[in-house]
Amino acid sequence: MSSITVFGAGSWGTALSIVLADNGHDVLLWGRSEAAAEEINDRHTNGKYLPGISLPETLEATTDLEKAAAHGEILLLVVPTKAMRDVLKELNTLLDRPVLMVHASKGIEPDTYLRVSQIIEEEISPEKRRAVVVLSGPSHAEEVSLRQPTTVTSSSLDTEAAEEVQDLFMNQHFRVYTNPDLTGVEIGGSLKNIIALGAGMTSGLGYGDNAKAALMTRGLAEIARLGMKLGANPLTFAGLSGLGDLIVTCTSVHSRNWRAGNMIGKGKSINEVLDEMGMVVEGIRTTKAAYQLAGREGVEMPITKGLYDVLFNEKPPHEAVEELMGRVKKREVEDLKLGETDPLNRLEP
Structure with missing residues (x-):
């Protein structure tokens, strides 16, 4: 079992949290909305983003970024690309150990033309990250949360890190392939x-x-x-x-x-x-x-x-x-x- 913090309590972050919780991991979901965090903790739902879906009772949520940063040996970033750099800057001040950085956000930063993995490498000090991995592929949050068959790709310049993420997510509903072409x-x-x-x-x-x-x-x-x-x-x-x-x-x-x-x-x-x-x-x-x-x-x-x-x-x-x-x-x-x-x-x- 791994301790994982998921940053971003929207539909995709919540759906990936369901997969990880189903696999027995200790998952903490971070978001900015106190009301959403209370709903997840008390009613085990996230009605704004995944209406009608019951969340695993083991899944917890918080708005405390310091607590979120301290919780995970693996950090999964699922915030919008335009918010990614600001969240990473805050995380870099809070991290006191090397963690595996995984992201599932899709976008390119205007003006810098950087991909998300490159933004992570700019904002998180090298001694605070073991590796950077991207999780990507054809996957609607609504169907993942219903545990319908889904296949995605784990990619990293570090083959072992990509395979580690593959193992974290793989189950009978969610199949993960690896690809070295980040x-x-x-x-x-x-x-x-x-x-x-x-x-x-x-x-x-x-x-x-x-x-x-x-x-x-x-x-x-x-x-x-x-x-x-x-x-x-x-x-x-x-x-x-x-x-x-x-x-x-x-x-x-x-x-x-x-x-x-x-x-x-x-x-x-x-x-x-x-x-x-x-x-x-x-x-x-x-x-x-x-x-x-x-x-x-x-x-x-x-x-x-x-x-x-x-x-x-x-x-x-x-x-x-x-x-x-x-x-x-x-x-x-x-x-x-x-x-x-x-x-x-x-x-x-």
Whole structure:
């Protein structure tokens, strides 16, 4: 049994806490809301984020960051990307020992273009972390909390740490694979939120399955182009944290990015969407970061650019679609030679 603190009492943090508690670990869930912590401790529910779900009675919650930092030999970070750096700064002042840092958040920081693992490495002193691991893949919190079959990926530059996290989470409902490609896993998990926004937007505009299939396929191509430019393994994007995560986020009513895009496609502004949803929509922030990063790296990402224009330049969604469809003609792929190791790198924009 391990002592684990989960930071972030939203739907995903709570769902992962259920998995860990089911596996017999000593789990403490940290969040900022006193009312939510009392509800978890007294009624074993988190009605705002997982309505109708009964939480394990062994799961405890707190709003005391010092207590949370002291509790775990393993710290699981599930806070929104925009809050990650502030939480880490506080944790770094409280930690007095090396811990295993795991994160399950998906996003890229605008302006710095850093992935979450890189933010952790910047903010947590080396002597206070054993390793950094990411847990990512096609996984809606609502289904995980119902103990429905789910598969995800554990990735780290430290193979033993990735396998340790694999062992922590594995059970008959929650299957974990390992993948050493930390860059690819984080890029795939982050950028699929952009494409999910676009998928929701096409539905909001009244387009059908043809448009969704085109968007997902070409979206995966540009995710792979940027990922490989940053050193990722192309095969990662055909796996759980690439294609798998893209499918689940672009096709499910559980996806907040899809829902946000759908409302924008129907004519609502970003502020109206965020006010109505009352939750963080990572894809909006990640669109800005990916657009900036693609410019820096010289990678063409037309879908990302189109969404950036809709979200930040007030371009009407239907005009962005018309521009994408009216671009100069392209080959889908260049001629491939047998045994080529980077076929995805030859997908034209």
